[in-house]
Amino acid sequence: MATKYKLNYFNTRGQGEAIRFLLSYGEVPFEDNRVSIHEWHQLKRATPFGKLPTLEVNNEVGYQTLAVCRYLGRQFKIAGNDxxxxxxxxxxxxxxxxxxxxxxxxxxxxxxxxxxxxxxxxxxxxxxxxxxxxxxxxxxxxxxxxxxxxxxxxxxxxxxxxxxxxxxxxxxxxxxxxxxxxxxxxxxxxxxxxxxxxxxxxxxx
Amino acid sequence: MATKYKLNYFNTRGQGEAIRFLLSYGEVPFEDNRVSIHEWHQLKRATPFGKLPTLEVNNEVGYQTLAVCRYLGRQFKIAGNDxxxxxxxxxxxxxxxxxxxxxxxxxxxxxxxxxxxxxxxxxxxxxxxxxxxxxxxxxxxxxxxxxxxxxxxxxxxxxxxxxxxxxxxxxxxxxxxxxxxxxxxxxxxxxxxxxxxxxxxxxxx
Structure with a gap:
């Protein structure tokens, strides 16, 4: 079954755009969940450390922009040769x-x-x-x-x-x-x- | 030949101590080069982005504390299983x-x-x-x-x-x-x- 990706971020480019670029580069479908400020007040406590973006990968939560980018880089084989x-x-x-x-x-x-x-x-x-x-x-x-x-x-x-x-x-x-x-x-x-x-x-x- | 490690940092724990801990954990010898402020004025321009610590590995320069720590983690097989x-x-x-x-x-x-x-x-x-x-x-x-x-x-x-x-x-x-x-x-x-x-x-x- 294809990996299910869901990006949670605000309705801005900001930190989330790097992850959107990488998911697009990898040509994998992803849910681009844009969180409103109202939703954010409710969602914040459910995030690992009170911050977005998070990337859900088959419902497991990844966080920290660079950690997520590096992970996707590895998945798409663009993370270095050694x-x-x-x-x-x-x-x-x-x-x-x-x-x-x-x-x-x-x-x-x-x-x-x-x-x-x-x-x-x-x-x-x-x-x-x-x-x-x-x-x-x-x-x-x-x-x-x-x-x-x-x-x-x-x-x-x-x-x-x-x-x-x-x-x-x-x-x-x-x-x-x-x-x-x-x-x-x-x-x-x-x-x-x-x-x-x-x-x-x-x-x- | 054994890998040659040289850590360049100030005479403080600061950012450099994480790298010293990891090199110690790996039980590899390393040169703990403690740069004085006088030396730093001369050395600064030779660093990749004007910052310390740097870790020379067989004379190639690694930089950014977490990038260096992650690299050492991989060398010492403590960087995750997947x-x-x-x-x-x-x-x-x-x-x-x-x-x-x-x-x-x-x-x-x-x-x-x-x-x-x-x-x-x-x-x-x-x-x-x-x-x-x-x-x-x-x-x-x-x-x-x-x-x-x-x-x-x-x-x-x-x-x-x-x-x-x-x-x-x-x-x-x-x-x-x-x-x-x-x-x-x-x-x-x-x-x-x-x-x-x-x-x-x-x-x-």
Missing amino acids: AWEEAQIDAVADTIKDLNTETLDVYLAPDCESKEKLREKLVNETFPFYFSKLDKMVLDNGGFFVGGQLSWVDIFFTSGVEGYNVVGMDEDLLKNYPNLSDLNKNIRSLPAIQSWLKKRPFSAF | AWEEAQIDAVADTIKDLNTETLDVYLAPDCESKEKLREKLVNETFPFYFSKLDKMVLDNGGFFVGGQLSWVDIFFTSGVEGYNVVGMDEDLLKNYPNLSDLNKNIRSLPAIQSWLKKRPFSAF
């Missing part, structure tokens, strides 16, 4: 998560003044620092982050690029990083991902 | 990392007033929330976090318990959580870990 490649993929994923956390800190800043100060640092220092290193990595690895072939962290990265719009960045964000820009375009051009992009509901972030 | 167990181990590890991040936020609070406010929330809400769930998990899994047997996340958890002293918590922190408390004692009693605890240099945190 233990060292796996470790490199994991390290890039945690690095991108660090960057996403810094971005979220700007979005969540308590007032305009601190937000603008944090945003300037993010745009002028943090993004260039991370993106220049990540761009070099993709250049050195034949168009992918690790091992010269597609892995789940390439999809994880791409699924998050749009998310930088929460701090006012658009797709031009990658214009100075040709290898990251190509990686982003290539992943988004995959037929299975294209199909997802066309059918997903609109959300602002 | 893909689902691996995902559960990963999810617990990221959950503990979330808790550690909240703890660090208290430590790094910019002034006494906000520190005390954050600390109260941590001690009265956050720790009880996480620890009660983690305690139940250990109860349900025969004394370990996942699958009724030791995995690297048990060692990751234990290596961090002392770290909660940065917000003024001592070992009593676990007194209301008998299963976590036993897990912590059991891991610390393993001969290979005991041996590490006896020989490691003192550091305050």
Whole structure:
């Protein structure tokens, strides 16, 4: 019997979109359960640690975005060819998560003044620092982050690029990083991902 | 030829201690390179993303604490028996990392007033929330976090318990959580870990 996947997340891209991208890449059907704020108040206590996304796999509950992405990467055979490649993929994923956390800190800043100060640092220092290193990595690895072939962290990265719009960045964000820009375009051009992009509901972030 | 491990970290327990615990558990010799602040200014640019710890494995550089811990867990055959167990181990590890991040936020609070406010929330809400769930998990899994047997996340958890002293918590922190408390004692009693605890240099945190 086919594996039954149910993603529980809010009606946004956010953290859940990486999982939606991976499930789409794997071309497996999944229930895309979008939880309203009203439902969330009831559901929260039933989650492992009060957070979404969770991914139910044949009714067993997986949680933590990267743990779920890594699991799906293994299922779809895009999780590295050996233990060292796996470790490199994991390290890039945690690095991108660090960057996403810094971005979220700007979005969540308590007032305009601190937000603008944090945003300037993010745009002028943090993004260039991370993106220049990540761009070099993709250049050195034949168009992918690790091992010269597609892995789940390439999809994880791409699924998050749009998310930088929460701090006012658009797709031009990658214009100075040709290898990251190509990686982003290539992943988004995959037929299975294209199909997802066309059918997903609109959300602002 | 035996694998050559070199850990680069500061002269503290901090993030590096989890890796030291795991290398000790695996009973492999490793160079415990403790980087002074002076050295760090020179070394920083040579790290993958300006951060420590890094673990050199036969001169190749691994980074991101959890990626390194997971890699060592696999080398030492304590990384789960199947893909689902691996995902559960990963999810617990990221959950503990979330808790550690909240703890660090208290430590790094910019002034006494906000520190005390954050600390109260941590001690009265956050720790009880996480620890009660983690305690139940250990109860349900025969004394370990996942699958009724030791995995690297048990060692990751234990290596961090002392770290909660940065917000003024001592070992009593676990007194209301008998299963976590036993897990912590059991891991610390393993001969290979005991041996590490006896020989490691003192550091305050």
